[in-house]
Amino acid sequence: LENSESAVVVLDKQGRIETWSNGATTLFGYKRGNVEGYGIAFLLPPDMRPAHRDAFTRAMGKGRLSDGKSVQVIECEAVAKGGKSMRVVIEVRVDPVSEQAVAIINRAASVSRETL
DSSP, rough: OTTSSSSSEEETTTTBEEEEEEEHHHOOOOOOOHHTTTTTTSSOOOGGGHHHHHHHHHHHHHHHTTTTSSEEEEEEEEOGGGOOEEEEEEEEETTTTEEEEEEEEEEOOOOOOOOO
8 A cells, every 4th residue: 555656545334534644745745734624625626516415425335336346437527736627536345344445546648639
């Protein structure tokens, strides 16, 4: 976990950050001690926060994601420290036994129009 280049974030069933990897610090600019115990919504643009909160609550209540699977991959906007916006790919896993969600987050690959 600590050696992963990806941002690995473990959330409790209320959506609060329990684990924040070194990769998460590198990607988002926040140190572990500054984010653990806080909800993860601050990493999303304000207009996405209500939809995230609703989807997360449903997923944790059911122990699975909206499509009935335990893993979902999402590409969306995220906000790093200082307000810098970036596209990320998030792989979300819900574990109904531990009542945790694990998010593995990486920058989305960008494709230049010139290469198309």
